[in-house]
Amino acid sequence: MFIVTVALLVAVQFGFARSTGIWTYLYRNSSPKLDDGLRFAAVANAIDKKGRKVLVLGASQARENVDVYQLDRAFKDEKLRFYNLGISHGQTADFFMTRQLVLDAKPDYIVFVGDLNIFSSPYMMDKLRLYFQPEIVPRWIEGLGWRAVWELRKPILNAFVGYLSPAYRFRESLGRIVQEEIAIRLLGKKREAFRRFAYSADKKNDDIYEDLDEQMQNEKLEEVATPAEIAMNEAMFDEVVGDFCRAGIPMVAIDAPYFEHAKTSYFRDVYVAYDAFMRRLAAKYGFPYYSEAEMPHFSREDFFDHTHLNRDGRRKFTAFVQEVVAKQFFSDRVPLAP
Amino acid sequence: MVFNSFQFLAFFIIVYVLYLCLNHRHQNRMLLVASYVFYGSWDWRFLSLLFVSTVLDYVCALLIDHEERPKRRKLYLLISICGNLGMLGFFKYFNFFTDGMVALLGFFGLEVHPLSLNVLLPIGISFYTFQTMSYTIDVYRRRMPAEKNFLDVALFVSYFPQLVAGPIERAQSLLPQVLSERRVTLEKVWHGGALIFWGLFQKIYVADNLAKIVDPVFASADRAGASCYLAGFAFMIQLYCDFAGYSNIAKGLGKMMGFEIMTNFYLPYFTCNVRDFWKRWHISLTSWVRDYVYEPLIASGRTPLRKAMAALVTMTLVGLWHGAAWHFVAFGLYSGIGLVVYAMLRPVLAAMRSVFPGRSVVIYKVVMGLLYFQFLMFGFLLFRAQGTEGAFAMVEGILFRFSWGLAQSEMLLGILLFAGPLLLIEAWQGLTKDLDVLAKAGIWIRIPVYTLLTLLMLLYGVTDEKAFIYFQF
Numbered sequence: 001m002f003i004v005t006v007a008l009l010v011a012v013q014f015g016f017a018r019s020t021g022i023w024t025y026l027y028r029n030s031s032p033k034l035d036d037g038l039r040f041a042a043v044a045n046a047i048d049k050k051g052r053k054v055l056v057l058g059a060s061q062a063r064e065n066v067d068v069y070q071l072d073r074a075f076k077d078e079k080l081r082f083y084n085l086g087i088s089h090g091q092t093a094d095f096f097m098t099r100q101l102v103l104d105a106k107p108d109y110i111v112f113v114g115d116l117n118i119f120s121s122p123y124m125m126d127k128l129r130l131y132f133q134p135e136i137v138p139r140w141i142e143g144l145g146w147r148a149v150w151e152l153r154k155p156i157l158n159a160f161v162g163y164l165s166p167a168y169r170f171r172e173s174l175g176r177i178v179q180e181e182i183a184i185r186l187l188g189k190k191r192e193a194f195r196r197f198a199y200s201a202d203k204k205n206d207d208i209y210e211d212l213d214e215q216m217q218n219e220k221l222e223e224v225a226t227p228a229e230i231a232m233n234e235a236m237f238d239e240v241v242g243d244f245c246r247a248g249i250p251m252v253a254i255d256a257p258y259f260e261h262a263k264t265s266y267f268r269d270v271y272v273a274y275d276a277f278m279r280r281l282a283a284k285y286g287f288p289y290y291s292e293a294e295m296p297h298f299s300r301e302d303f304f305d306h307t308h309l310n311r312d313g314r315r316k317f318t319a320f321v322q323e324v325v326a327k328q329f330f331s332d333r334v335p336l337a338p
Numbered sequence: 339m340v341f342n343s344f345q346f347l348a349f350f351i352i353v354y355v356l357y358l359c360l361n362h363r364h365q366n367r368m369l370l371v372a373s374y375v376f377y378g379s380w381d382w383r384f385l386s387l388l389f390v391s392t393v394l395d396y397v398c399a400l401l402i403d404h405e406e407r408p409k410r411r412k413l414y415l416l417i418s419i420c421g422n423l424g425m426l427g428f429f430k431y432f433n434f435f436t437d438g439m440v441a442l443l444g445f446f447g448l449e450v451h452p453l454s455l456n457v458l459l460p461i462g463i464s465f466y467t468f469q470t471m472s473y474t475i476d477v478y479r480r481r482m483p484a485e486k487n488f489l490d491v492a493l494f495v496s497y498f499p500q501l502v503a504g505p506i507e508r509a510q511s512l513l514p515q516v517l518s519e520r521r522v523t524l525e526k527v528w529h530g531g532a533l534i535f536w537g538l539f540q541k542i543y544v545a546d547n548l549a550k551i552v553d554p555v556f557a558s559a560d561r562a563g564a565s566c567y568l569a570g571f572a573f574m575i576q577l578y579c580d581f582a583g584y585s586n587i588a589k590g591l592g593k594m595m596g597f598e599i600m601t602n603f604y605l606p607y608f609t610c611n612v613r614d615f616w617k618r619w620h621i622s623l624t625s626w627v628r629d630y631v632y633e634p635l636i637a638s639g640r641t642p643l644r645k646a647m648a649a650l651v652t653m654t655l656v657g658l659w660h661g662a663a664w665h666f667v668a669f670g671l672y673s674g675i676g677l678v679v680y681a682m683l684r685p686v687l688a689a690m691r692s693v694f695p696g697r698s699v700v701i702y703k704v705v706m707g708l709l710y711f712q713f714l715m716f717g718f719l720l721f722r723a724q725g726t727e728g729a730f731a732m733v734e735g736i737l738f739r740f741s742w743g744l745a746q747s748e749m750l751l752g753i754l755l756f757a758g759p760l761l762l763i764e765a766w767q768g769l770t771k772d773l774d775v776l777a778k779a780g781i782w783i784r785i786p787v788y789t790l791l792t793l794l795m796l797l798y799g800v801t802d803e804k805a806f807i808y809f810q811f
Contacts, residue, residue, distance in 0.1 A: 001781055001788075002531075008789045157344050158801065168796045175797045179755065187747045 037130025058113035061256035062086030092233035132159035143232025199304035384460035403484035434662030462502035473509035505622035520596030533590030540583030546800030563740035610706035
């Protein structure tokens, strides 16, 4: 009976996980702020394996600053579909763990919108379960040592259970959506309108520098990974990009815009190291890398916070991505005006 | 090391594999070491207390058993009781009693500087001291002989499944199982596993999720009546599932090793009177105080007045057992008053019941059950509110500021989502009068039910290893 129950559990979960209808429902009833992992999985599930496609990868700036619907419309004639696989607080380990999913999708092109913190910030374990693949464990042991990984045994075990059980992997999101649905059906609660982006309003607060100063005081911005972890992250990212190149997938990397001089005032050292590494990698694998200097100017009015764009800024940045894609992959195509 | 942790899972797998490979004598030694490791994982400093309590009662029991002179026997018993209660009193009640003394002296105009110590409460002390006292008391009453093997007595005291939060086992029940060979059969392993599963469900799905609904209401200064009422209702189920969950896991762990640990809860909310409730709630404690406090108090005369006073004293002690705070005392007194009033009203209630002949008695039971439920809920408000003032504020909100809105509907929905499966299964257990009805059901019922319960735990089970509420007692 135990074996039958386990088999039934596995079958039910994986049956649901293969249902496009269920993923569509979950995506449309998810929250962009609370259900990032679930949305990532829903988008991954929706990728048309046969059609021509561009995958937008990266951290939350990829997720928030790039409007794939706008790009779909722009490249309608080329029958090109864009899928946004940006990860909130995306870090190198997340890109490492999801690289096989990207390769399996067989994209025609990859646009990577990187954040300066992806190598230098310690891995945020609370999202491990959402993207976990067991192959990360030996890499961490190799890069950080047994003792460091032993300290992380609880979240790793937790993530492993999520790896075995889709229901467990996305439990917070699924639980919340189920409860909301019950409240809507039984209590007549109003269903929240679908939102594609977390940040569309003009600004989080009037003074973004005040917000940054507060975060600095709370030491949220100061946490930097150890040199060993940074080196490990850079090596992992090198491997990820190498895999894409060996699979013959053309790639372009674009730096995420930051508010005014926030990069140089608050993140100078980290940014310099990140920029230098990306340039070396771009030279090694022959992909174009667009730093902020090569982007259009984003004014105060374009930002929601120090690194995420609001509705207006997103439109502008997406138009820039559109130009880059057209230039890099469709060089005979005249770039469209933003 | 809480039961609902990976750490405990690893610990138990190792212990169980060793247990199955060893003979009886070595099983006992291994279990003793494992129990001390288990207790030491909470705080190794308190292992000495556990050891001292064990040595004290081992020696006192032997002395009592070898002594014929009644006064000497009584003296050794007194040493055991005073030693155990002294330890319990110091670690649990020192500040409570000194603060009370200071307040009393202050009432008479005497200013005394209170001596307050930061005394850590050793986990499980309320449970194992009562357990060891039951051993010496039963030896004194000549209900059992004293055991000569110290290590077996030590295992009886420290057996890890029930060490930190009960059930409080009687020596007459557990010690013979320690001393004799135990059979582990596939049926016992299955049954034990089912109990552990059910206990985990009660804890991580029901109790810990209801805590998320309950805690904000009790912490809030805004005591909206309907929210307080729902929070009280939810807390009753939370407390029950938290404690019963632990007891079921303990029972299941024991079962897997061939031990029969007592049932600590028997559907306590499916009752319609206070007397029945206390026969079904925390049975190991209530039966302990009945046998060792209540019965001796009424031994010299079972008059209604004496019984009423004994009930008040016993229940007040039950309240005090839970913690060194006045609201626990108030909870105990409230329950004692309930028992006394019920005893007085029994003839009236019997007459009312006779109005409902045959199957229609169900109507009487349901109505009385609902009324008793309200009485019980107010008692638990005292228990949870961390102070009589807080409890009265909530009662005031319920009685005078009861308004229902969407927030309360959502709260009720949440409570039903988490408590609903439990209530359905317990209703089934109640109708069949069999707590194991699910484990014994046909395979085509068990499979979907266990699958659904597992899915619910995967989705909603709280995994941050929240401690069991009764650890604080």
